Amino acid sequence: MQNTRYARHGMVCSVDHLASAAGIVALDRGGSAADAAIATNAVLAVTAPHMCGMGGDLFALVHHEGAVTALNASGRAGSGADPERLRAEGHDRMPHLNDIRSVPVPGCVDGWIALHERYGRLPLGELLEPAIRLARDGFPASPLLAPGAQIVAAQRGGSDFAGVRAAGDPMRRPGVARALEAIAAEGRKGFYLGEFGQGLLELGAGEYAEADLARPLADWVTPIGVRAFGHEVWSVPPNSQGYLLLLALGIADGLDLPDSPDDPLFAHLLAEASRAAGHDRLKVLHEHAAGLVTAEEIARRRAMVDPAARRLLSPPNADGDTTYLCVVDGEGMGVSLIQSNASGFGSLLFEPRTGINLHNRGIGFSLEPGHPAEYGPGRRPPHTLAPALITRPDGSLRSVVGTMGGDAQPQILLQVITRLLRYGEAPGPAIAAPRWRLASGATGFDTWRAPDETTVELEAEAPWGEGLRERGHTVTAMPYGSTFGHAHLVDVRPDGTLAGAADPRSVIGAAIGR
Numbered sequence: 001m002q003n004t005r006y007a008r009h010g011m012v013c014s015v016d017h018l019a020s021a022a023g024i025v026a027l028d029r030g031g032s033a034a035d036a037a038i039a040t041n042a043v044l045a046v047t048a049p050h051m052c053g054m055g056g057d058l059f060a061l062v063h064h065e066g067a068v069t070a071l072n073a074s075g076r077a078g079s080g081a082d083p084e085r086l087r088a089e090g091h092d093r094m095p096h097l098n099d100i101r102s103v104p105v106p107g108c109v110d111g112w113i114a115l116h117e118r119y120g121r122l123p124l125g126e127l128l129e130p131a132i133r134l135a136r137d138g139f140p141a142s143p144l145l146a147p148g149a150q151i152v153a154a155q156r157g158g159s160d161f162a163g164v165r166a167a168g169d170p171m172r173r174p175g176v177a178r179a180l181e182a183i184a185a186e187g188r189k190g191f192y193l194g195e196f197g198q199g200l201l202e203l204g205a206g207e208y209a210e211a212d213l214a215r216p217l218a219d220w221v222t223p224i225g226v227r228a229f230g231h232e233v234w235s236v237p238p239n240s241q242g243y244l245l246l247l248a249l250g251i252a253d254g255l256d257l258p259d260s261p262d263d264p265l266f267a268h269l270l271a272e273a274s275r276a277a278g279h280d281r282l283k284v285l286h287e288h289a290a291g292l293v294t295a296e297e298i299a300r301r302r303a304m305v306d307p308a309a310r311r312l313l314s315p316p317n318a319d320g321d322t323t324y325l326c327v328v329d330g331e332g333m334g335v336s337l338i339q340s341n342a343s344g345f346g347s348l349l350f351e352p353r354t355g356i357n358l359h360n361r362g363i364g365f366s367l368e369p370g371h372p373a374e375y376g377p378g379r380r381p382p383h384t385l386a387p388a389l390i391t392r393p394d395g396s397l398r399s400v401v402g403t404m405g406g407d408a409q410p411q412i413l414l415q416v417i418t419r420l421l422r423y424g425e426a427p428g429p430a431i432a433a434p435r436w437r438l439a440s441g442a443t444g445f446d447t448w449r450a451p452d453e454t455t456v457e458l459e460a461e462a463p464w465g466e467g468l469r470e471r472g473h474t475v476t477a478m479p480y481g482s483t484f485g486h487a488h489l490v491d492v493r494p495d496g497t498l499a500g501a502a503d504p505r506s507v508i509g510a511a512i513g514r
Contacts, residue, residue: 004428004499007513009330011498012036013488015051015323015404016142017510019043020502022130023327024512026122033329034062034119035127037337038112040325042131044339045108046176049152049357050145051323051404052339054179054191055346056359057104058111059236060337061223061389062119063397068389069118070223070236073111075104075361076215076378078208083367083375094363094375097348100207102362104381105200107217108339109183109191114218119333125184132184135177143167143507148344152357157350175354188216199353212378223389224293228253229421231398234389239287239364239373242386245410245417247277250298252418255305261423264467267436269307270418271456271473274411274438276304279313279451282366286373287380310472312452322385322404328397328490328498330514336387336400342445363445384445388413390421397492403503405485407447408437412485420491427489427501434462435484439476459484481505 005011010033012023023040031039037060045053058073086094086101094102116124141149141164149164149171160173175195182190191197192213201208224242225234228249235242251273258265284292291297304311322340340359347360364381366373373382386409390399399420403412412435419430438454440447447454455474458465459481468475478484486509490500502509 004426004501005511005513007498008496009514010036010328011490011500011511011513012040012325012327013490013500013502013509013511014040014044014325015486015502015506015509016044016047017508018047018134018139019325020510020512024514025130026127027329027514029122029126031122031127032119033327033333033335034115035122036327036329037325037335038115038120039127039130040327041112041337041339042128042180043134044323044325046131046135046173047139047142048145048323050148050345052341053357054108054176054196055106055351055356056339056341057107057361057383057385058337058339059240059385059387060111060115060335061234061236061387061400063334063389063391064119066395068223068234068391070221071111071114071218072221072236072240073107073114073218074239074380074383075107075217076212076380077104077362077365077375078204078212079377080204080207080209081375081377081379086367086375092367094365094367096343096360096363099347100204100349102360103347103349103358104362105208105212105217106359110188110216110218113188114220124187128180128184132177132180135173135180138170138172140168141171152345152348155348155350157352157355160355173355176356179354179356195353196351196356199351203349203352226250226293229418230393231421232391233417234391235386238285238289238292239380239383240386241281241285241382241384241410242388243292244277244281245386245388245413246293247298247301248273248410248414249417250293251276251302251305252414254302256307257422261419261433262463264464265307267464268468268471268473269305270414271436271438272305272310274414275313275451275454276301278410278448281448285382288372308471324387324402324404324486324488326400326402326488326490328400328492332397334389334397334400334490336389336402338385338387338402340385384409386410386413388417390417399489399491401487401489403485403487405437406445408485411437412487416487416489420489427491427499431487431489431501431503434459434480436462436464437484457483
């Protein structure tokens with residue numbers, strides 16, 4: 001069982017102890033939670049390219065002085081985006097790998113800039129210094145990075161990975177160091193209009209125009225929330241799929257949950273709440289979607305849940321790799337930040353000058369003509385990233401929580417948050433407990449293409465298998481591990497003590513307090 005860590009003056013949780021340590025250094029130097037989040041994410045952009053990086057997107061929630069704000073730093077398709085061309089080539093879905101058209105302009109760096117401008121205290125260059133040093137001087141490859149390094153090294157631009165064959169092997173990323181130094185010196189201009197931007201234009205060969213890179217990609221948006229288990233749970237509005245978490249929590253809050261989460265009824269009801277929330281996601285989720293989380297909609301979808309059996313749902317008309325981190329500082333500011341490449345190392349394309357690997361978030365676009373999420377110039381794709389933040393009835397911060405996991409992110413968070421709020425579990429046990437996830441297809445992004453064909457995958461030692469089968473679910477046993485996400489959580493106790501946990505599935509994750 002994962003231990004819960006405690007602190008009084010600040011805490012950072014992330015997938016990598018080197019990154020968490022950089023965040024704590026920022027807090028020790030007088031930085032805010034936002035400063036620490038940037039420092040942590042910057043190190044992850046160096047040491048965890050299999051999950052995230054400056055070639056990916058970012059979403060964040062911030063609690064400060066009693067208010068919750070939301071940041072959408074997800075990229076937009078380039079000016080050359082042409083769905084007709086893809087359809088003419090025979091595509092009915094966006095290309096998954098090795099195709100620049102599935103690479104919107106990455107929003108991560110604009111997210112850092114926006115967070116720093118609004119909530120930062122320390123100079124941006126100081127926050128990026130630990131990441132620059134690791135990229136320039138080297139770092140040991142993690143057990144999660146090493147297995148895929150040789151595959152990526154064979155890709156054009158993947159030479160940084162050539163020397164990594166086992167965990168602990170040294171790795172340097174000099175181009176990433178130059179990109180970080182350019183951001184420290186010139187802000188977003190140094191990145192989007194500098195070496196990285198010029199290389200992206202060259203690689204795109206018409207997919208992007210310089211104006212696409214000059215346009216800031218980070219927007220402060222109004223967060224969405226739902227009342228559940230006596231608290232308000234917040235997430236980021238569309239194009240994020242955060243609404244699925246809120247719908248499922250609203251549904252679950254009105255169900256007769258069993259006395260123990262070990263009861264198979266717990267897994268059945270939450271799985272059915274997730275299916276009721278998400279079965280039509282491909283039809284309704286796009287960047288301008290609104291009104292997806294209302295009392296009426298929660299009640300309508302709750303009626304789809306049968307406590308005794310799995311129900312069939314009407315289908316719509318038509319392994320994700322991400323990293324999550326959270327920070328709470330000594331003054332009570334909380335940051336819930338998620339950042340991603342989408343699939344593993346992303347598109348398997350590298351910006352040629354810096355060697356930064358590029359995400360493939362464009363796989364979320366539709367190629368159905370006229371669909372509101374159709375691939376097109378300047379559009380944002382539907383996104384699996386769904387950070388969460390929890391407040392008490394008086395508006396004070398209760399928790400920051402999130403996870404990686406592709407389509408399963410809302411399902412994982414539903415389980416963790418229900419354990420925390422409904423069953424009163426501490427962060428460590430809530431994070432470490434076995435999980436289920438809905439699965440369909442091979443990529444981790446296919447769950448809702450056939451919602452009535454989903455199976456329930458169970459982690460090793462999960463106690464619900466036979467009870468789920470009796471209720472009509474198809475159940476598959478899976479090993480305990482990252483297929484079920486890397487979730488991290490910091491909980492603020494009524495006396496101000498911080499209780500946090502990093503997911504043991506992340507192997508080298510760390511919750512560090514001060």
